[in-house]
Amino acid sequence: xxxxxxxxxxxxxxxxxxxxxxxxxxxxxxxxxxxxxxxxxxxxxxxxxxxxxxxxxxxxxxxxxxxxxxxxxxxxxxxxxxxxxxxxxxxxxxxxxxxxxxxxxxxxxxxxxxxxxxxxxxxxxxxxxxxxxxxxxxxxxxxxxxxxxxxxxxxxxxxxxxxxxxxxxxxxxxxxxxxxxxxxxxxxxxxxxxxxxxxxxxxxxxxxxxxxxxxxxxxxxxxxxxxxxxxxxxxxxxxxxxxxxxxxxxxxxxxxxxxxxxxxxxxxxxxxxxxxxxxxxxxxxxxxxxxxxxxxxxxxxxxxxxxxxxxxxxxxxxxxxxxxxxxxxxxxxxxxxxxxxxxxxxxxxxxxxxxxxxxxxxxxxxxxxxxxxxxxxxxxxxxxxxxxxxxxxxxxxxxxxxxxxxxxxxxxxxxxxxxxxxxxxxxxxxxxxxxxxxxxxxxxxxxxxxxx
Ligand SMILES: [Fe+2]
Ligand SMILES: [Fe+2]
Numbered sequence: 389x390x391x392x393x394x395x396x397x398x399x400x401x402x403x404x405x406x407x408x409x410x411x412x413x414x415x416x417x418x419x420x421x422x423x424x425x426x427x428x429x430x431x432x433x434x435x436x437x438x439x440x441x442x443x444x445x446x447x448x449x450x451x452x453x454x455x456x457x458x459x460x461x462x463x464x465x466x467x468x469x470x471x472x473x474x475x476x477x478x479x480x481x482x483x484x485x486x487x488x489x490x491x492x493x494x495x496x497x498x499x500x501x502x503x504x505x506x507x508x509x510x511x512x513x514x515x516x517x518x519x520x521x522x523x524x525x526x527x528x529x530x531x532x533x534x535x536x537x538x539x540x541x542x543x544x545x546x547x548x549x550x551x552x553x554x555x556x557x558x559x560x561x562x563x564x565x566x567x568x569x570x571x572x573x574x575x576x577x578x579x580x581x582x583x584x585x586x587x588x589x590x591x592x593x594x595x596x597x598x599x600x601x602x603x604x605x606x607x608x609x610x611x612x613x614x615x616x617x618x619x620x621x622x623x624x625x626x627x628x629x630x631x632x633x634x635x636x637x638x639x640x641x642x643x644x645x646x647x648x649x650x651x652x653x654x655x656x657x658x659x660x661x662x663x664x665x666x667x668x669x670x671x672x673x674x675x676x677x678x679x680x681x682x683x684x685x686x687x688x689x690x691x692x693x694x695x696x697x698x699x700x701x702x703x704x705x706x707x708x709x710x711x712x713x714x715x716x717x718x719x720x721x722x723x724x725x726x727x728x729x730x731x732x733x734x735x736x737x738x739x740x741x742x743x744x745x746x747x748x749x750x751x752x753x754x755x756x757x758x759x760x761x762x763x764x765x766x767x768x769x770x771x772x773x774x775x776x777x778x779x780x781x782x783x784x785x786x787x788x789x790x791x792x793x794x795x796x797x798x799x800x801x802x803x804x805x806x807x808x809x810x811x812x813x814x815x816x817x818x819x820x821x822x823x824x825x826x827x828x829x830x831x832x833x834x835x836x837x838x839x840x
Contacts, residue, residue: 389580389666392539395439396584396659398451398625399650401487402466403428407459407495407504414496419702420717422628422774423653424695427681428456429465431652434679436469440476444660447538448473450482451625451648452548452586454516458490460505463515470519481520483546484512484532485586485626489553509553520546526570531563535570542663543574545583545619549604557587558605571617580666583614583622590645592631593773594820598810602627611635615643620839621669623648623659630655630776632671632832644669644837651676654689654696655775657833667840673833696774700767707734737763742789751792754785765790773824777833781826794821 401423403409409426418425439448455462470480489509495502512532513521521527524534525543532548545567551558559567574581583589587604588596589611596602604610614622615637621644628650635643649655656676663669675689683691706714711730712722720726742765743758765786772778780786794801794817801817808815830837 389541389663390539391662391664392447392542393445393660393662394447394449394538395442395445396449396451396623396646396648396661397435397439397651398586398623398648399423399453399628399652400432400435400450400466401428401453401456401650401652402432402462402469403456404459404461404465405429406461406465408497408502409495411496411498411500413500417496418695420699422696422699423650424692425456427679428652430679430681431656431676432466432469434677435651435658436473438677439658440473440478446477447479447481449544449546449584449623450480450519451584451623452483452485453487453625453650454482454484455488455507457487457493458507459493459495460507463488463507467515467519474518479523479538481523481536481538481544481546481584482516483520483548483584483586484516484550485548486550486553486557488512489550509550526566528563528566531560533563533566535574537579539663541579543570543579543581545570545581547583547585549585549587556605557601558607559610568613568617571614571619575618580663581617581619582663583619585622585624587626588624588631588645588647589614589622590633590635590643592627592629592633592647592776593778593824594816595773595824596627597813598815611643611645612637615639615641620644620667621837622646623661625650627774628653628655629774630657630673630832632776632830632835632837634829634837642839644839646671649774654692654771656689656692664836667838668836669839670836671834693771696771697767700770701763704734704737704763704766707731708738709734737766742786745793746789749793749796751789751796753789753792757785757789760786769824776827777831778825778827781828782822784826787825790825791818791821794818 454466489507491506493506495504521534524536527534534546536544538544589607591597591603616639620642624647630649631647633645648659649657657673660672678688707730711727740762742760743753746753805814805816
């Protein structure tokens with residue numbers, strides 16, 4: 389096979405400029421949002437301009453959540469943007485996802501929440517026909533999935549994982565049979581095969597393994613099917629985070645999941661991928677370009693990060709000052725005891741430093757981190773989980789202080805590990821935090837993967 393390059397972007401969440409996004413209800417909604425909203429058209433246009441001018445690659449893959457929340461007008465305008473890329477000589481392959489079909493999307497103006505026209509799932513095939521389906525070797529229309537030969541001897545498995553669209557966000561039985569058949573055909577013909585799927589197929593960190601839809605249901609089985617069937621690589625999105633993770637099957641085959649951040653929220657990156665040969669793939673990450681918007685003097689990266697930090701910071705502030713609001717936002721049960729606990733914990737987080745926490749639990753705190761406010765540290769840990777390449781490995785002072793305190797709870801955590809199972813696996817809180825603080829795997833931005 390010839391070496392082949394393509395761009396991959398995901399979670400473009402385009403929101404039409406013809407729809408309103410302002411007012412008090414809009415501000416309230418944005419309090420808990422990681423992604424930008426009113427700005428998405430400007431960001432998408434800047435990215436499209438970059439991609440249309442780039443001579444690095446002529447193929448662009450988009451891994452779902454194309455529209456903000458299924459507004460018909462957003463799809464129509466996004467498709468115009470894709471048509472522009474096509475006329476600039478680019479080939480585009482998309483999959484759709486949960487945010488692309490919604491019969492009750494929303495917009496905001498001074499009067500409050502509005503209900504613009506939505507999009508039915510059945511409409512997506514025709515809307516996006518010329519961006520993947522029309523070029524496909526094989527289409528599984530019910531599941532909006534297809535396989536296309538995107539370069540000589542390179543097969544893209546573009547898989548929608550909406551399942552029944554409501555409760556089961558995974559492959560349907562007939563889709564699964566079709567995937568098995570296409571894997572068999574591709575392997576027989578000696579094709580280089582890889583997957584594009586909206587939901588992650590491997591958890592970015594162990595905490596994501598516990599969250600409902602942070603990994604596709606059934607992904608453990610499917611990654612084995614892919615790897616043992618000859619597809620060793622998947623590109624995913626949905627969690628709006630940057631990660632590159634690997635698993636090895638019992639038969640000794642590898643599967644790599646390259647999850648990419650959303651185009652319109654921190655961390656906002658695009659991937660440039662080069663398939664050098666059947667078993668060597670180079671991944672590069674390119675920051676989303678600057679976009680036309682009044683960013684109040686901030687750089688576009690600072691502007692996007694401010695939205696992310698505001699979301700986490702607000703949650704921590706609500707915990708202390710308005711626990712009921714936090715409980716509403718996180719859909720927690722309305723229990724007085726929970727409200728009291730959150731408020732107490734929130735108050736502590738607001739005032740503590742790493743040094744004061746260590747002192748409380750009789751742990752030696754390295755001087756370099758003892759004045760760090762706990763709130764800022766927790767916010768950074770959460771942000772690092774999403775941005776990838778988490779920096780606090782065992783040799784860092786931050787690790788020593790934080791895990792020193794956690795170790796004080798070892799006896800309780802040992803009982804939890806023995807008695808509590810989540811998704812069939814023992815809940816190992818210490819190991820989970822260890823892996824969230826620092827990345828011990830490959831560089832999650834720029835790396836060369838060995839697939840076989
Ligand atoms: Fe998304
Ligand atoms: Fe999603």
